Amino acid sequence: MHLSPDEIIFWQYGFFKLNATLAFTWGLMLVLTVGSTLITRKLSTDLHRSRWQNLLEIIITAIEQQIAEVGLSQPRKYLGFLGTLFLFIAVAALFTVIPGYEPPTGSLSTTVALALCVAVAVPLFGIQDQGLRGYLKSYVEPTFIMLPFNLISEISRTLALAVRLFGNMMSGTMIIGILLAITPLIFPIIMTLLGLLTGMVQAYIFTILAAVYIVAATRVRKPKPDLAAKI
Amino acid sequence: MLIDGFTVGAQVFNFLILVWLMKRFLYQPILDAIDAREQRIAAELADAAAKQAEAQQEREVFQRKNAEFDQQRALLLNQATDAARAERERLLDEARQAAVALRTQQQDALRNEARHLDQALRHRTQQEVFAIARQALTDLAGTxxxxxxxxxxxxxxxxxxxxxxxxxxxxxxxxxxxxxxxxxxxxxxxxxxxxxxxxxxxxxxxxxxxxxxxxxxxxxxxxxxxxxxxxxxxxxxxxxxxxxxxxxxxxxxxxxxxxxxxxxxxxxxx
Known part of the structure; x- marks a missing residue:
């Protein structure tokens, strides 16, 4: 019983090592890239298009729409980062149906890495949007006293992102492992299905939270007309 | 230890590579395709709208021409009717005048004939009277x-x-x-x-x-x-x-x- 796929080490040379987390991550990257390439190789701009193209268009437009609904006025600018977060976490959870597979998101190292990416990307987007001075000024608002609290908030929310995703993915794997030992029939399958749902929800939550952080950092002044109309 | 420093770094690197790969192979082509289709649909809609507007315009032109044609036809018909009426009046007048002239001529002819008859009658009567008188005088008075x-x-x-x-x-x-x-x-x-x-x-x-x-x-x-x-x-x-x-x-x-x-x-x- 492993708590994390980090513990399965295939090869190690001093500081460098090749564990299950990295191996499965590469596998996912390969699948995603090759799949995308295969589908987008012959895209049609006609009214008739393949089912795979339809699927990808639905997924991507849905992500774009979600980002816009959170409050980012230029969703395509953030689509690369937020969309990849969602796809990586979702596909990592989806592949748990394959026997012997360990989701890389079940490793705290991976979730920390993703949370760190978010923690770095948010200030970068904020600075890009309102300049370094404007972004730093947001830490001392409404008063200078708020600076430590804002900093603590940054750290804690990054930690929360990492631990939430890790906890959920790890628990899924753990529960299945325990259930296999206790009731090897039926229940593990149900829990696997439940784990799929949990994985999708976690992917959504992680992405939306990242989007919300970016929105907070970029300080949207003008709400989108669509959103305003909905409210 | 749950967090492995090397793995964290490697995963950050992996994630960044994945972001680039996805942008390169997934988002960009798909979004381009969607944009191209939208442009195409917009172009087709604009084209259809233009054609509709053109058709509308042509319809209006046709209707206007039709109305003008109707007006002209009515005008011409009125003119023709008036002309026909005037012509009929003229012909009727001519016919009346001709009838009057004919009647006058006929009356003159009758009058002439009567006068000639009268003259002939008088002449004949005169001759007869002379003949009778001569005969009567010869018979009765021997003169x-x-x-x-x-x-x-x-x-x-x-x-x-x-x-x-x-x-x-x-x-x-x-x-x-x-x-x-x-x-x-x-x-x-x-x-x-x-x-x-x-x-x-x-x-x-x-x-x-x-x-x-x-x-x-x-x-x-x-x-x-x-x-x-x-x-x-x-x-x-x-x-x-x-x-x-x-x-x-x-x-x-x-x-x-x-x-x-x-x-x-x-x-x-x-």
Missing amino acids: SLEERMVAVFAGRLRDLDVVEKERLTSALKASPSPVRVRTTFDLPPAQRLATEAVIKATLGVETPVQFTTTPDLISGIELTTNGQKVAWSIADYLASLEKGVAELLKAQDSPEAAPELEEPQIEATR
Whole structure:
């Protein structure tokens, strides 16, 4: 019983090592890239298009729409980062149906890495949007006293992102492992299905939270007309 | 230890590579395809809208032309109707005038015919009267018409009053030309001599007498000179006879009124 796929080490040379987390991550990257390439190789701009193209268009437009609904006025600018977060976490959870597979998101190292990416990307987007001075000024608002609290908030929310995703993915794997030992029939399958749902929800939550952080950092002044109309 | 430093770094690196790969192989092509399709649809919609607008415009043009055509047609029809009406009036007028002219002509012809008939009748009557008188005189009195006529003429000359005789005498004297005696038929030499003798005896003027025969003009015997005239004629008798015949004809015609000339009726047909 492993708590994390980090513990399965295939090869190690001093500081460098090749564990299950990295191996499965590469596998996912390969699948995603090759799949995308295969589908987008012959895209049609006609009214008739393949089912795979339809699927990808639905997924991507849905992500774009979600980002816009959170409050980012230029969703395509953030689509690369937020969309990849969602796809990586979702596909990592989806592949748990394959026997012997360990989701890389079940490793705290991976979730920390993703949370760190978010923690770095948010200030970068904020600075890009309102300049370094404007972004730093947001830490001392409404008063200078708020600076430590804002900093603590940054750290804690990054930690929360990492631990939430890790906890959920790890628990899924753990529960299945325990259930296999206790009731090897039926229940593990149900829990696997439940784990799929949990994985999708976690992917959504992680992405939306990242989007919300970016929105907070970029300080949207003008709400989108669509959103305003909905409210 | 749950967090492995190398793995964290490697995963960050992996994630960044994945972001680039996804952008390169997934988002960009798909978004490009979606944009291209949207542009294409927008272009098609714009094209359709343009075509619709064009069709609308053409429809309006067609409707306007149609209306103009209708107006023109109505105008032309009105003009044609007016022209036809005027033409009909003109033709009717012409026909009426022609009818009136024809009727006048017919009436003139009838009048002429009546006059000719009248003249012929008078001439014939005169001849008949002379013939009857001559015959009756020969049969009953054993004398000729010429003889009696000259005798009556001589009697009339003798019976002229003094004033008239003097006027006639002065006229005869003033006239350089001979006295003209005109008769309906030729006088025998005995009557000519008798006439000359009566003129000489009555008027006391020695003048040559010229006898002429004018069967159509005079109904008897007539002496004319320089505006003065003495005559015996059956014209009075004839006038009396004519009057009597006219009254007789009138009496015959009145029960059954002479059919009047019917006025030509021209029916206007539309």
